Amino acid sequence: MRNLLLLVFAGLVTYNSAAQTKVAIFDTLYLSQADTAYVNFFDPGQDVGFDEAGIHFPCVYDTTFGINFWDHGFTYSNKTDSVTSGYGNQYSAKAAGGYLGSSKYAVVYGSVNYLYYEPTGLPKTISGFYITNNTYAYNSMRDGDGFSKKFGGATGVDDDWFRLTVRGIKNGQVQTDSVDFYLADFRDPNSANDYIVKDWQWVDLTSIGDADTLMFRLQSTDTGAFGMNTPAYFCMDNFTTIFTNSVTDMTPPLRAKVYPNPASDLLYVETEEEEVSSASLYDLTGKLMQHFEINDRKHAIPTSELTPGTYLLRLTSGTKKATIRFIKQ
Numbered sequence: 001m002r003n004l005l006l007l008v009f010a011g012l013v014t015y016n017s018a019a020q021t022k023v024a025i026f027d028t029l030y031l032s033q034a035d036t037a038y039v040n041f042f043d044p045g046q047d048v049g050f051d052e053a054g055i056h057f058p059c060v061y062d063t064t065f066g067i068n069f070w071d072h073g074f075t076y077s078n079k080t081d082s083v084t085s086g087y088g089n090q091y092s093a094k095a096a097g098g099y100l101g102s103s104k105y106a107v108v109y110g111s112v113n114y115l116y117y118e119p120t121g122l123p124k125t126i127s128g129f130y131i132t133n134n135t136y137a138y139n140s141m142r143d144g145d146g147f148s149k150k151f152g153g154a155t156g157v158d159d160d161w162f163r164l165t166v167r168g169i170k171n172g173q174v175q176t177d178s179v180d181f182y183l184a185d186f187r188d189p190n191s192a193n194d195y196i197v198k199d200w201q202w203v204d205l206t207s208i209g210d211a212d213t214l215m216f217r218l219q220s221t222d223t224g225a226f227g228m229n230t231p232a233y234f235c236m237d238n239f240t241t242i243f244t245n246s247v248t249d250m251t252p253p254l255r256a257k258v259y260p261n262p263a264s265d266l267l268y269v270e271t272e273e274e275e276v277s278s279a280s281l282y283d284l285t286g287k288l289m290q291h292f293e294i295n296d297r298k299h300a301i302p303t304s305e306l307t308p309g310t311y312l313l314r315l316t317s318g319t320k321k322a323t324i325r326f327i328k329q
Helices: 135-143
Strands: 004-008 013-015 019-024 050-052 055-057 059-062 069-077 105-109 112-117 124-132 161-170 173-185 201-204 213-220 233-244 256-261 266-271 278-283 288-293 298-302 309-317 320-328
Touching: 069 112, 135 233, 173 201, 256 309, 256 320, 266 309, 278 298, 288 298
Parallel strands: none
Antiparallel strands: 004 256, 013 019, 013 320, 019 233, 050 055, 055 112, 059 069, 069 105, 105 233, 112 213, 124 201, 124 233, 161 173, 161 213, 256 266, 266 298, 278 288, 278 309, 309 320
């Protein structure tokens, strides 16, 4: 995995006196073991979803026809199978894990789904989330199967596409602005530019602004008598929302560089405009692992003794704070 430089702005997990950013990373949600997903057949037809970062993610399973199946909604998974084709692998991401190699991520199924913000009374900007294809959907578009065509067709020139549209709803009114993201796109006249997404990519939702509900609609050029033939799945991670107490007196966010990510022996913190006074290292349960006083604009934090995994680093500079996630490899 390549090393990444993280710039700590409002787009990551940042906090200040006027704004709070919440990120649904899904890593702390419970799964009993590796290579599994959240499945709940005990209340068929009812919403058995979950809450994370001030958002409710609905999920509905069904047993109406004597078999257990996922009807629609959001679930979360730690599966890493990016190879196996077919419906039996519906809970895996093509990226073989979460964003930046995190242990869990969300999987979304259904042509239309909604997520709901918990009422807070605070205005907010819906920043966005990372997206990739589900393995079942990706392999179906790449190869074709008994239900779906191979994207591009036999000659590779068919103008196929698989698109997610996200639209905000506030007080029951559907907003006019929407965001489109193509999970696959074969429309370019140059077939060398055709693609099916297989890594994590950012979906910017800032144009949606404030909303209490988000609608996710999947559409494809491959349709039939019963609707879309392309498997109606995608995967999501790091869903980010910025809650604002006051737009007029927002403190500028703390600006810093944290690298490399993943880290092996050392993690560097470098500030651009001011000194970071301290850094606190937490595991994903919120347990404080280490605390460091920082007296210069570039500081090396030792990570060699950490157990490989995902951690949170909280930086402080006066009243400004920023928290980022990094991986110890």
